[in-house]
Amino acid sequence: MLEKLKEAPPEKVEHVLKISYNALDKYAKQIFLDIACFLIGKDWRIASYMWKDYKLYPFSGIDALQVMSTVKIGENNELLMYDLLKTLGTQIVLNEDRIPGNRSRLWVHNEAFSTLRKKERTTKVEALGLTCKEGSDEYFTSAEFAPLLKLRFLKLDRAIMRGDFTGSLNIKSTLILRLPEEMNSLDNLKELLNDKTTIRHLHFLRGSMRKLKILSISSCENLAELSEFTNCLDESTIPGLPNSVKLLEGLAELSLRDCQQITALPDSDWMLKSLQKMDLSNTRIKALPESIRNLDRLEGYHL
Structure with a gap:
């Protein structure tokens, strides 16, 4: 189906994929968004510990995502997702709010960086990823992360932290x-x-x-x-x-x-x-x- 959708108009593609997403329960939706924003190519077994601790029921969720063909598990247990579905997932998060600090997930470096530096209290951000430039001397302390009251996942590439x-x-x-x-x-x-x-x-x-x-x-x-x-x-x-x-x-x-x-x-x-x-x-x-x-x-x- 996804191969056929590549030839369809963008509005039809979004409509069809959104139907599949809406058919998921609320737990599987959260897992889907985590994967789309952060976890493509990662071992699903490692992520499952976090999902289990936050009562997202990872095993039934992953099964549902595979049945709906929204996620695949590779030979090395890595999470795989079509680009169309990744785009759907990231767009769903971007549409949550125009202010980055009011969204559930921040993976665009500039938005995540500015949100941290503002040090504003928020219960919206659950997951955040930063990718710093090679040789950057920027560092992050607990003062930046403390206002993120619901943070459950943090990914820092090439960063200095304290x-x-x-x-x-x-x-x-x-x-x-x-x-x-x-x-x-x-x-x-x-x-x-x-x-x-x-x-x-x-x-x-x-x-x-x-x-x-x-x-x-x-x-x-x-x-x-x-x-x-x-x-x-x-x-x-x-x-x-x-x-x-x-x-x-x-x-x-x-x-x-x-x-x-x-x-x-x-x-x-x-x-x-x-x-x-x-x-x-x-x-x-x-x-x-x-x-x-x-x-x-x-x-x-x-x-």
Whole structure:
């Protein structure tokens, strides 16, 4: 159907696609808009944790979107969407209000940037993305984000940040060596995505990040020291996991794929009661500790 619509007049295309969108329930609509604005090409399983925590029912929502052919899941679990549908989704958000700070999602850099700098209190913005220029020395503090009372997703590319954030924090491609001390109390953070950065040290205060479910540090080739919890460390060079990782009770997936410096897991009683999947492929781990058998929800692992 979408192929045929490419030849149709724009007004007919919008009308037909809007019918499909309107047929979705309110939860699937929110997931659709998140994907259109931010998540095309991203692993839907990672996003599902955020959607689940905000009671958007991701599994039924993704199923509905696939049935309606508005979203596809690729071979690597990535979210795929036709350009026509992406345009529909972004236009729906743009039509919410002429003032960017009154919209649910901000992904256009200039609009997101100006909204942050104004520091105006708003309950409208739920998701925000910034892409800073290479070499930019602009930085953001908690003062800019504090007025965004309903923020649940934050994506910062090539940005410098300071402060205590909540919700979901994506700092992929951020050029940093060490997270600022002010960020050591991420008590409400659910997702921290720090892929492909130059970070060398990752330290968190003991007892912080109790609500964290996703910590992704894939392809962080310079990462040499980790003091606390992690659950996704693909392709990093850390030599091992701290014993405190066992305390992360909300952890659902643990990925150490391509971490070739890791030779063993902590040999102590694990408390990862929620762990379902574990990927230890292409590491130097040869055997698992006896306490692994206590993980009742573990569905399988790759070694």
